[in-house]
Amino acid sequence: MEANDILTQLDKCAAEFKLPHPDNGYFYAVDVRMHLYRDPGRWALIIETVGYNPRMGNLVNVVGTYGNCLITGEPGWENESFHDRVENMEEIDDQETYAGGIPMVVRGRTPAVEAEPGEPLEVVFRRLVPEYRDLILADEAETQSRIPGDLPKVLQLEEWHQPEDIETLPSTSETYQQIAEVLASGDVGRYRPSLSPNTHWSNWPDSGTL
Template sequence: MTTSSILGQFDLCADRGEFPDLDNGYYYPVAERLHLFGDRTRWALVAELLGYTPHGNSLVDVVHRFGNCLTHGEPGLGDLLDRVDNLAELDPDGTGAYPGGAPVVVRGTALAVPAGPGTPWQDVFRQLAPTHRPLLLADPAELRTGLPADLPLLLRLDEWNQPEDLGGVAPGEHETFRLIAEVLDSGDPSRYRPTLAPNTHWSHWPEAGTL
């Protein structure tokens, strides 16, 4: 386990189109989170990108997993976790807009919607996300799927600086993921000392979801 080998895995997955991409044309970004796990010989990174896809009319937590100790599957794109229980009932025709007058049900929990009829779904979910992040993002069982049960959590990031063009800047060339690799290699969360301002908020990615 070395920093270079970790970055090599990130770059390989990026070459395959299986690295977290906030500029994905198929998903309107809503929320995101990174989880770093590791010990002296093992490492794993779990990335969550919560987004609304108009093509499937669904809110999905797109989970990527990387590491040298995954218990199943290959590094890269992992699970697609559908989050809203009643979206098909609220919008059976796939209009892409909230009809009004009803809660959004997430994992059995009814959430009041602070938006009026006709509000685009991505805006509805972006309003719900700040208050309901734990419900919308992965729970402990979902998060640890594919990881050794005893692998310690080193660091969790709710924001970071993401490369604007993964086709032009590989993760291994970008400050954020170089620092993440150092944390995973050393097991020392204090190695994460970024100088670049976070840009993961959805407002920084106006073209995402527009294909």
Template sequence: MTTSSILGQFDLCADRAEFPDQDNGYYYPVDARIHLFGDDTRWAVVAELLGYTPRGGNLIDVVHCFGNCLTRGEPGFGDFLDRVDNMAEIDPHGEEVYAGGVPVVVRGTALAVDAPAGTPLQDVFRLLAPANRDLLMADGTELRARIPADLPELLRLDEWHQPEDLGAVMPSGHETFRMIAEVLDSGDPARYRPTLPANTHWSHWPDAGTL
């Protein structure tokens, strides 16, 4: 386990288009998180991109998993977790807009919506995200679905600076992911000392989801 080997895995996944990309054309970004896990010999990263995908017909938590100790599958895309239980009620005609007057039910919890009928669904979900992050993002079981149950969590990032173009800037050449690799290699969360401003809020990615 070295910084260079960790970055090498990140770059390989980015080259296969299986690295977290806020500018993905298939879903409108809503929220994001990265979790770092590790000990003396093992490391893992679980990255979540929460977004509304019209093609998938739901608000989906796209989970990416990396590491040298994955319990199943290869590094890259992990699970695609549907979050809304009642899409047929909030968008009965498949028009990608809010029907109005009904809550959004997430994992059995009804969330009141302060938006009029006709509001684009991505805007509805973005309104709900700040107060309901833990409900919308992965829970403990989902986070550890592909990593060892005893692997300690070192650091959680609720925001970070993401490369604007992963085709032009690989993870190994970007400050955020170099520091993430250093944290994993050393086991020291203090190695994460960003100088670039966070840009993972959905407002920084106006073209995402518009494929």
């Protein structure tokens, strides 16, 4: 299991726009998380990207899955990889602004988030972070739905440095080079970033603007 083989798969997915990026013009960026799984012969990388997609009409967690041991589908995402988080969008959505008068329901809970009628929904949804981020990020069943259940997790990242240009291939990115080294070797010490994290939504002002 070589780092170059891992990067080759990620490069192919990136070239086919099957690798998530916070600067997605159709998603207002809200939150991210990354999971690394491996054993001596298998590897898997899960990248969560949570964002408000007005076209899909919800706050959506897209769970991208990559690896050499997928139990279903191809690297990237399938229809089942898109997880709506708000259960009462029809009640709180007034032409992409908060309707007011009723709290949002997120996975069966009503988080105490301050919101005024008329506020853009992406602004309201971003207030779920950090207190309620575990409501919008994936649970274990969602994260591991396409990988073997016995594959050990070796690293979880809450933030990282994402290349600013969406066309940058992972093989040329320090972040993904080091992630590939961890997955190939099992040595988490090989993830030693020199670049500051930039995956917070505030670093991507053009996300969701198409």
